[in-house]
Amino acid sequence: MQLDLHALARLIERRADQVNVAELTIQAPFQMRHRGVELKLHLGDAPPEIDQTLARNVIKARCWLAMIIGGRTFSEIAAEEGTSKRRVQDVVDLVVLAPAGEQPDGLTTDYLIKSGFPEIWSEQREQFAKLCSANSPKGTKLEP
Numbered sequence: 001m002q003l004d005l006h007a008l009a010r011l012i013e014r015r016a017d018q019v020n021v022a023e024l025t026i027q028a029p030f031q032m033r034h035r036g037v038e039l040k041l042h043l044g045d046a047p048p049e050i051d052q053t054l055a056r057n058v059i060k061a062r063c064w065l066a067m068i069i070g071g072r073t074f075s076e077i078a079a080e081e082g083t084s085k086r087r088v089q090d091v092v093d094l095v096v097l098a099p100a101g102e103q104p105d106g107l108t109t110d111y112l113i114k115s116g117f118p119e120i121w122s123e124q125r126e127q128f129a130k131l132c133s134a135n136s137p138k139g140t141k142l143e144p
Helices: 005-011 052-069 074-081 085-096 109-115 121-135
Strands: 030-035 038-043
Touching (some): 074 085, 085 109
């Protein structure tokens, strides 16, 4: 990344000859992370991010499963929550997600619902590691 000398000088209210030109170039490793339509640029190692929507849906799935175990139907839950029966069925499946280390880019509620995922945790980790490798130049290892 290289900063514009004249723009920076104006910003800091200095003359261009008062700015050390050698300090205007930054060289550092970076990663680009995609989350839906958003793109984030991280200098150095990207911090782990948690998809808050996925986290909320996992919590919702656990609550809805408890309601189902208590005798409620998908239709009753959907009516109460103001959503479709199909959405309740899809979200409830998230209760079998394996606890993992870092969440790979692209592992979202929509991805999980559209692509499906196995119930066996080791198989989930394999699937998600492939997703991670496809989205990241280094890849991220999921913890067992």
